[in-house]
Amino acid sequence: MQRDFKFTVHDRLDGALARTGTIHTPHGDIQTPAFIPVGTQATLKALTPEQLSDTGAQAMLANAYHLYLRPGHQVVDAAGGLNKFMNWNKPTFTDSGGFQVMSLGAGFKKVIDMKGDAVEKPLTKKEKLAWIDNEGVRFKSHLDGTIHKFNAELSMQIQHGLGADIMFAFDELTTLYDDRAYQEESLRERTHPWALRSLAEHKRLTEARAGKPYQALFGVVQGANYEDLRRECCRFLAEQDFDGFGLGGAFTKENLGEIVGWMGEELPEDKPRHMLGISEPDDIFDCIENGADTFDCVSPARVGRNGALYTPEGRINIKGAKYRTDFSPIFEGCDCYTCQNYTRAYVHHLFHAKELLANTLATIHNERFIVRLVDDIRTSITAGTFHDLKAAWLARYYARDI
RNA sequence: GCAGGGUUAGUGAAGUGGUCAAACACGGUUGACUGUAAAUCAACUCUCUCCGAGUUCGUAGGUUCGAAUCCUACACCCUGCA
Secondary structure (H helix, E strand, O other): OOOOOEEEEEEEOOOOOOEEEEEEEOOEEEEEOEEEEEOOOOOOOOOOHHHHHHOOOOOEEEEHHHHHHOOOHHHHHHHOOHHHHHOOOOOEEEEOOHHHHHHOOOOOHHHHOOOOOOOOOOOOOOOOOEEEOOOOEEEEOOOOOOEEEEOHHHHHHHHHHHOOOEEEOOOOOOOOOOOHHHHHHHHHHHHHHHHHHHHHHHHHHHHHOEOEOOOEEEEEEOOOOOHHHHHHHHHHHHOOOOOEEEEOOOOOOOOHHHHHHHHHHHOOOOOOEEEEOOOOHHHHHHHHHOOOOEEEEOHHHHHHHOOEEOOOOOOEEOOOHHHOOOOOOOOOOOOOHHHHHOOHHHHHHHHHOOOHHHHHHHHHHHHHHHHHHHHHHHHHHHHOOHHHHHHHHHHHHOHHHO
C-alpha cells in the first residue's frame, strides 16, 4: 500500500551526525529536530490541546497502555482516532506500553533514574505490577488491580485503534541495574522477537484497516550502555521494514551522546530517529549532535507542575520564598504565554495556594522553553552555528553550578 | 455565684507518672523529578557552640528518684444550673 509517511533530510552538520529534516505524516509535517510533548492519557496534563499547540509543539505523544486501560482503545477508535477524540489537529505518536513493562515492573521510582550512583531499591512482590516472560507481560492494572496480558500483537492492535501517525514496536526497557547477561537476554529473546512480531501484526492491521490514514511503525533500539549490543540491535532493526526508529533504554548522562552516536552510525540515514524520554537541555544537544531527530519527554510538564521552571540560566524553583514579591516574568525575553502575561510572584502564589492555574502556567512555560530550544538548535544546524550555540547555551545554563 | 469540661510547638490535634523535645495533619523551608501508578516524593521545621547540650506542654507553687501527665492557687475559654 501507499505509505503516507516520508522523512526528508535537509541540512547536515559537518563533522557530526546532526541533521535537519521533515517528517511527513497524514496529519501534517514535523520539522526536525523537534520536541514532542507527552500527553499520556490523550491530554497533556493541565493544558488544553489548543494551549499545547500554542507552545509551538508540532506533535504529541500518547500512551497505549494507559489508553487501553482507560477509556479503552476501542473508544478512541470509535471516536475517529486520537486526533478527533482530543481535538488535536497535528501529528501524534503513541508509545507501545514497553515503558510500563519496566516502570510497573522492576523499575518504579529510583531504579529508572539516570544517575549511575543511584541506590537500587528493589520492589517488594506486592509493589510490583508487571511480570515479564518472552511471550509478553502480565500487568496488574494500577487502576483496579485486574490482570492484563500485554504483548506485541495487542500493543499493535491498541496503537492501530488509537490511530497515531507514528507508533512504536513493543519492547523491553531494561534498567541500569540489570547485568550484562540480562541485557543480552532481554535484547535477543524479547526486544528483537517482539519487534518482528510488532511489524508482522502491524502489516496485518494496515491491510485489514485499509482506508484509514497510514500509521508508521518505529522499531525500538535497546542494549543499555553496551556498544556491541546497541550496534547489534541497530543492525537487526535496520534490516526490517520499519519507518523509523525509537532510541530507548536506560542511559547514563555521561555517555548518552556516545551511545546515541553508535546508533546514529548504524541506523539508515533516510529514516527518522526518535529519542524516547529525553528532554534535559544538555541531553538534547548531545542527542541531536549524534543524529537524533525527535524527542518526547514528560519532564518539562512534570517538573513544571512541581514548581521547577526553565530559564536560560538554569531551572528555578518558583515555590521558593525569594519569589514571593518578584514581579518580573519567569525570565525576560521568554515569548511564552505565561511570561507575556504573568509574574514570578503570581505563579509563586498560585503554587502555594494550590491553584490549578499554577500547573497550567508552569506547563505552558516549560513546554514552550524546550520546544523553542530545539527549534533554535534546528536553525543553528542549518546556519552551521550548532557548536557555537551549544557551547554558549550550556555555559549560560550551567553557570550557576560552576 | 455553683457544677462540669478545657488551656500542648506557627495552626489544628494526640499524649494522662519514666521508652516525651512531645504522635499525626496542615502550614513553612529546601531539594528531587528524563518513552507519567507523579497537581508527586524526600529531608528539615523549640533554641544553641546542632554526632552533644539547653529551655518547653496557660501562670505560679508543690508531691515524686522522675511530671505535659498527680496536687494547690490563679488567669482565660466553653457548657449546664442560677
